[in-house]
Amino acid sequence: MPRLRAEDIRKMSPEERLRKLRELRIELMRLRGQLSAGGIVENPSRIREVRKAIARILTVMREEELRGANK
16 A cells, blocks of 8 residues: 555545544554464554554644634
8 A cells, every 4th residue: 555645635535534544543453453462464564654644644634623723
């Protein structure tokens, strides 16, 4: 999966962002579950990528929330 960039997130609708956020959180739980069960994660760097993507989505959502409050 290509890296999720802030400009791509800004182009998404709020519903798309929430759906993507939900998907990423589920994927992160799955990856952490594999790791804690002693299993081998196929791509260990994927955990970091998912965490950063979640943070980017939350940041863009917060920016828009603050921008709406200032108007």
